[in-house]
Amino acid sequence: MENRHTSMTNVGSVIIMTDHKFIESLKDTNDTDSRKRVYRVPTAEIDFDNYTPVKWGVEYIQLDDEADELEQCMLNGMNYLIEGDKGLGKTQVVHNIAHKHSIPIITLNCSDGTKIGDLIGRPQINEFGSYFQLGVLPTAIEVANKSHNKRAILYLDEFNALQHEIQKATNSVTDGRRSIVANGKTYRLDQGVKLSVIATMNPSTYSGVNTLTEDSRSRFIGAVWEYPDSNSLKEIVDWRGIPTETVIDPMLQLVQNIHNLRINADVDYSLSPRDIAQFADCYRMWTDSTLGKPLVRSLRNTVLSKFSDLAQRELIKKQIQEIFGVPA
Numbered sequence: 241m242e243n244r245h246t247s248m249t250n251v252g253s254v255i256i257m258t259d260h261k262f263i264e265s266l267k268d269t270n271d272t273d274s275r276k277r278v279y280r281v282p283t284a285e286i287d288f289d290n291y292t293p294v295k296w297g298v299e300y301i302q303l304d305d306e307a308d309e310l311e312q313c314m315l316n317g318m319n320y321l322i323e324g325d326k327g328l329g330k331t332q333v334v335h336n337i338a339h340k341h342s343i344p345i346i347t348l349n350c351s352d353g354t355k356i357g358d359l360i361g362r363p364q365i366n367e368f369g370s371y372f373q374l375g376v377l378p379t380a381i382e383v384a385n386k387s388h389n390k391r392a393i394l395y396l397d398e399f400n401a402l403q404h405e406i407q408k409a410t411n412s413v414t415d416g417r418r419s420i421v422a423n424g425k426t427y428r429l430d431q432g433v434k435l436s437v438i439a440t441m442n443p444s445t446y447s448g449v450n451t452l453t454e455d456s457r458s459r460f461i462g463a464v465w466e467y468p469d470s471n472s473l474k475e476i477v478d479w480r481g482i483p484t485e486t487v488i489d490p491m492l493q494l495v496q497n498i499h500n501l502r503i504n505a506d507v508d509y510s511l512s513p514r515d516i517a518q519f520a521d522c523y524r525m526w527t528d529s530t531l532g533k534p535l536v537r538s539l540r541n542t543v544l545s546k547f548s549d550l551a552q553r554e555l556i557k558k559q560i561q562e563i564f565g566v567p568a
């Protein structure tokens with residue numbers, strides 16, 4: 241094989257091998273102003289099957305009419321921001337609504353390390369040469385335009401975890417422009433097509449939570465989902481086979497106490513409905529097993545195991561002793 245001239249280029253977080261001959265061949269040779277030159281490489285085709293919604297485990301039980309409200313917004317192509325704790329069922333309910341109406345869903349799990357390339361796209365290379373891999377923004381627009389019901393959902397989980405500069409890259413998709421430029425091409429939502437951007441964020445009342453920029457926030461309507469009270473937790477968790485007075489009620493007390501410790505920053509974890517559902521499953525498992533001690537074992541497995549800090553774990557053990565009257 242011919243020895244072609246190659247070099248390393250840093251694109252976002254990935255170091256890729258760039259084949260100069262290949263890139264040169266793709267340059268627009270009529271453009272003499274090199275500053276305006278657009279380096280187009282072929283764009284990889286979208287695999288639409290990747291965005292078919294699937295149903296998640298259990299049915300979401302709404303505490304008020306929050307899921308109905310979300311559903312209307314998703315159907316009407318609104319941008320909707322849900323601010324609420326982990327484990328409240330946000331991801332589950334968004335996927336289940338998408339599934340109910342067969343609306344394709346494109347997800348980005350946002351983090352501090354999310355790069356602009358994840359949103360817009362980035363050049364990649366494989367054995368056949370260079371190509372452009374679209375990010376979630378142009379992908380969501382394309383998927384919406386091509387979907388059978390002219391809709392798509394873009395789900396930005398933990399949107400506030402994105403660095404501010406990266407948050408801004410979503411603006412042209414979430415405002416009236418409804419478009420984004422990627423690899424020299426403008427991707428624009430077709431007339432009558434609805435793209436609903438659903439974003440989630442942790443409660444801003446927690447210390448150490450990243451913020452949303454004002455211009456990102458102003459492009460969303462939304463709701464704050466409060467931490468459920470004990471009555472709601474009684475409703476949404478499957479408590480079958482578990483004694484009320486000696487286990488359920490004290491457990492719900494423990495959950496509220498730990499949540500208050502979390503608000504005061506005495507501990508850095510609050511039990512979510514997901515953790516409480518784990519506790520109930522665990523309790524039933526140990527009740528049926530020969531290992532015994534279902535209460536203490538479940539508290540260790542599903543409560544104490546969530547606290548790695550020694551001082552915080554001691555605080556929780558003290559709470560367990562006071563509420564259940566048993567050492568954990």
Ligand SMILES: Nc1ncnc2c1ncn2[C@@H]1O[C@H](COP(=O)(O)OP(=O)(O)O)[C@@H](O)[C@H]1O
Pocket residue numbers: 297298299300301302303325326327328329330331332333476513514515517
């Ligand atoms: N209101 C609810 N109705 C039914 N299950 C719930 C509810 N809230 C939480 N859960 C349980 O907790 C899990 C929460 O998961 P998830 O959707 O990942 O939460 P989030 O995205 O808010 O962090 C669900 O899979 C379910 O088992």
Ligand SMILES: [Mg+2]
Pocket residue numbers: 327330331332397
């Ligand atoms: Mg989630």
